[in-house]
Amino acid sequence: xxxxxxxxxxxxxxxxxxxxxxxxxxxxxxxxxxxxxxxxxxxxxxxxxxxxxxxxxxxxxxxxxxxxxxxxxxxxxxxxxxxxxxxxxxxxxxxxxxxxxxxxxxxxxxxxxxxxxxxxxxxxxxxxxxxxxxxxxxxxxxxxxxxxx
Numbered sequence: 001x002x003x004x005x006x007x008x009x010x011x012x013x014x015x016x017x018x019x020x021x022x023x024x025x026x027x028x029x030x031x032x033x034x035x036x037x038x039x040x041x042x043x044x045x046x047x048x049x050x051x052x053x054x055x056x057x058x059x060x061x062x063x064x065x066x067x068x069x070x071x072x073x074x075x076x077x078x079x080x081x082x083x084x085x086x087x088x089x090x091x092x093x094x095x096x097x098x099x100x101x102x103x104x105x106x107x108x109x110x111x112x113x114x115x116x117x118x119x120x121x122x123x124x125x126x127x128x129x130x131x132x133x134x135x136x137x138x139x140x141x142x143x144x145x146x147x148x149x
Contacts, residue, residue, distance in 0.1 A: 089116050101125055
């Protein structure tokens with residue numbers, strides 16, 4: 001009986017290990033780096049977020065056969081910002097309505113290697129202009145993964 005229990009434990013342990021391997025291989029643990037895979041534009045990650053924490057990271061389609069756009073939300077209390085990134089060759093239409101007190105800031109960041117330039121839009125609430133400037137100046141692209149054709 002002890003042999004059967006030991007064998008069962010070994011089989012279950014092996015199945016759990018095999019089941020987790022693909023999940024580990026698919027993600028780097030950094031959503032920005034993972035998003036870069038399959039995109040034709042440079043993905044930028046803020047190294048400074050004005051004390052706000054990542055609340056939501058997502059992507060949406062910008063048209064048939066086009067790159068997806070990044071939508072990332074950082075929050076702390078009543079302060080927040082929504083960061084959207086798209087290729088300058090395929091700028092997604094965005095909701096142009098702003099809530100009272102929100103600020104929209106748009107910059108273009110250069111491409112990297114064979115990746116095109118990126119339009120970065122931040123819609124912020126409760127963040128001072130000086131902090132927005134620091135957020136934009138600390139956007140970095142440090143990923144070398146490009147879309148395979």
